[in-house]
Amino acid sequence: MLRYLLTVLIFSGLVGLEGKASSRLNVDNSVWGKVAIQHGGRKKPFTTFAKETAMFVTGKSSWPSPEEAGKWITALDGTLWLLFAPGDFDEVAGIYVGYAALKAELGLDKHKVHFIAKDLKGRSRLWELIREGELMKLRNPRDSLPRLHKEAEELGQRLAVWERLVDGQIFKLIPHPEGKGEEPWLTMMEINSVYPSAQSIVIVSLFEQMREHFVSKSSAFNAVAQDWATKLQALASARYANASKLWTEHIYKEWHPSGWAWKLYLAAALICFMTRRQHNGISNLYRLAWIFVVTGFLLQGTAFALRVYVSGRAPVTNMYETVIWVALGTMAFAIIFEARYRTGYFIMAAAPFASALLIVADLSPIILDRSIQPLQPVLRNNFWLTVHVLTVTLSYASFLLATSFAHVRLGRYLLKLKGDLDAQIDLYLYRALQVGVFLLASGTILGGVWANYSWGRFWDWDPKETWALITLLVYLAVLHGRLAGWWKGLGLSVGSVVGFLSVIMTWYGVNFVLGKGLHSYGFGKGGGTVVTIFVITQLILLVALGLRRMFDKRTEDLMDASLRR
Numbered sequence: 001m002l003r004y005l006l007t008v009l010i011f012s013g014l015v016g017l018e019g020k021a022s023s024r025l026n027v028d029n030s031v032w033g034k035v036a037i038q039h040g041g042r043k044k045p046f047t048t049f050a051k052e053t054a055m056f057v058t059g060k061s062s063w064p065s066p067e068e069a070g071k072w073i074t075a076l077d078g079t080l081w082l083l084f085a086p087g088d089f090d091e092v093a094g095i096y097v098g099y100a101a102l103k104a105e106l107g108l109d110k111h112k113v114h115f116i117a118k119d120l121k122g123r124s125r126l127w128e129l130i131r132e133g134e135l136m137k138l139r140n141p142r143d144s145l146p147r148l149h150k151e152a153e154e155l156g157q158r159l160a161v162w163e164r165l166v167d168g169q170i171f172k173l174i175p176h177p178e179g180k181g182e183e184p185w186l187t188m189m190e191i192n193s194v195y196p197s198a199q200s201i202v203i204v205s206l207f208e209q210m211r212e213h214f215v216s217k218s219s220a221f222n223a224v225a226q227d228w229a230t231k232l233q234a235l236a237s238a239r240y241a242n243a244s245k246l247w248t249e250h251i252y253k254e255w256h257p258s259g260w261a262w263k264l265y266l267a268a269a270l271i272c273f274m275t276r277r278q279h280n281g282i283s284n285l286y287r288l289a290w291i292f293v294v295t296g297f298l299l300q301g302t303a304f305a306l307r308v309y310v311s312g313r314a315p316v317t318n319m320y321e322t323v324i325w326v327a328l329g330t331m332a333f334a335i336i337f338e339a340r341y342r343t344g345y346f347i348m349a350a351a352p353f354a355s356a357l358l359i360v361a362d363l364s365p366i367i368l369d370r371s372i373q374p375l376q377p378v379l380r381n382n383f384w385l386t387v388h389v390l391t392v393t394l395s396y397a398s399f400l401l402a403t404s405f406a407h408v409r410l411g412r413y414l415l416k417l418k419g420d421l422d423a424q425i426d427l428y429l430y431r432a433l434q435v436g437v438f439l440l441a442s443g444t445i446l447g448g449v450w451a452n453y454s455w456g457r458f459w460d461w462d463p464k465e466t467w468a469l470i471t472l473l474v475y476l477a478v479l480h481g482r483l484a485g486w487w488k489g490l491g492l493s494v495g496s497v498v499g500f501l502s503v504i505m506t507w508y509g510v511n512f513v514l515g516k517g518l519h520s521y522g523f524g525k526g527g528g529t530v531v532t533i534f535v536i537t538q539l540i541l542l543v544a545l546g547l548r549r550m551f552d553k554r555t556e557d558l559m560d561a562s563l564r565r
Contacts (some may be wrong), residue, residue: 021062021072025214028222032076033250035229036241038172038185041374043241045250046173050079052371053165057158058114059096059366066092079165084211086166095120095158098366099151105129117162120155130156144514174203175236195235202231245310249372252306257299258324262358264296265331269351272344286344293347297331300358304328311372316389319511320361320368325390327357329397330404333435337401337428345421346428349404360530367527384450392443392468396503398436399475403500405429406493410541413490414548426489429496430482437475444468463514467506474502494545497538504531 035046039053051061054075058064063078065071066088073081082089093114097103103110106123120126129152133145145153164170172185177194186193188207191200206228213221233240271289304324307315315321334350361368375385409425412418447465448458459465478495481487487495508531 050075249310257303261296261300262355264292265351268292272348314386327354388446395439402432406496409493471502
């Protein structure tokens with residue numbers, strides 16, 4: 001037992017190791033977590049702005065150091081450096097270009113992914129591609145751009161953000177003194193034009209002191225920054241950002257509880273795997289697995305609640321938000337079923353898949369945008385948006401749980417493991433499918449209600465709607481086949497795997513491959529390699545199963561023929 005526990009603890013520690021960018025000046029994050037900046041249609045902590053901007057420009061949550069080639073500094077340090085001494089970045093290769101075809105078109109080094117801004121701006125072919133893309137949009141507004149033109153357009157956006165960082169126009173740190181607080185904020189260069197000199201001179205003076213301390217790497221920087229932040233918040237306190245939401249968002253981004261959740265999920269799954277032959281209901285290690293999985297679930301639930309509080313809505317408007325929601329829903333179903341049946345198999349089956357979703361969300365920031373964005377006008381009816389999208393994506397969670405059991409069942413068959421456990425797994429899988437079908441059917445109907453409310457029609461054969469219907473019909477056929485006696489447990493597992501491939505098309509394929517339809521707010525790009533690998537492994541599994549069935553059938557026929565002789 002001690003050996004098992006040590007294995008879990010070591011494993012949990014190893015997966016928690018993450019590389020960190022270095023800090024130039026030991027900047028006090030807590031100070032800048034309370035400083036608001038107006039960006040992307042909302043007011044957010046400066047620390048959040050720093051991470052999101054670095055991620056968009058460099059593809060990493062850090063900046064390349066102007067002092068030492070190959071060294072990366074924290075997002076906050078780099079963004080402050082751009083605020084106080086942008087000229088130091090003139091020769092720094094920090095603009096991300098990852099698409100090989102675009103690099104070839106622009107004549108860039110195919111082995112590099114970061115380039116100097118002025119070098120990229122001097123590539124005339126880049127601007128030709130961007131203009132070509134604009135003309136394509138004018139001719140066919142509803143058609144998606146070719147990948148090359150999409151990438152060129154996004155590179156142009158990165159360069160535009162970089163230009164605004166260097167000239168300081170992006171740093172909207174000063175609240176407007178008039179109105180209700182929604183007016184465009186001002187940069188430090190504009191403060192004198194709207195505030196009395198008695199107020200502005202203090203703010204500007206402290207800002208220049210910060211600049212001097214930052215450039216000289218003086219330890220007095222943090223104290224002056226604290227004084228500046230306090231006076232800045234008092235400048236127009238009635239129009240400043242909500243202090244509670246600012247600090248909550250800062251804590252949410254810095255703490256990142258979902259990152260701890262998947263480590264605990266994997267530890268719980270490992271324990272259940274090691275104790276699967278024991279009577280899990282009374283095992284001390286099984287109790288430890290429960291502690292890990294419930295703690296992880298509470299951490300992930302806390303992260304979800306914090307995001308809801310900060311954004312003022314359910315986090316279901318882009319792929320990142322649905323991924324973390326499906327992971328949360330999968331573990332919720334697993335915990336409910338595990339509490340009912342006490343076998344350990346729900347945790348063992350569900351935790352790796354939920355962890356994989358959270359890991360992908362963490363490691364793919366360019367593909368899965370973590371930033372909190374304002375809702376588009378068509379999405380601003382929160383009630384219908386919430387009930388429709390949450391219900392549909394929660395069905396994905398139930399289907400993912402069913403698929404995890406299907407893998408256990410098919411794996412046992414391929415390894416020729418037999419026993420009463422197969423019947424139990426078939427039951428668990430069936431229950432998960434029933435829940436998923438109910439949720440998907442309900443969500444599809446609710447989607448029609450929301451479509452009528454937002455777009456004036458219940459159904460328009462939009463690609464998202466069409467594939468949601470196809471997925472529902474696939475799962476209904478799987479359940480009907482079981483009731484009709486066409487197949488039993490093993491067939492149910494095969495149907496679950498095939499059904500989840502349809503979910504992948506509905507969930508990922510429509511938004512990231514087709515890129516067409518009225519659900520354009522959820523479109524994105526990238527991730528094709530990971531999804532393709534997953535789909536191929538599922539097809540290989542099904543082929544292996546078919547070959548095993550053919551072999552077993554042939555063996556049975558030979559045995560029958562031998563007995564007849």
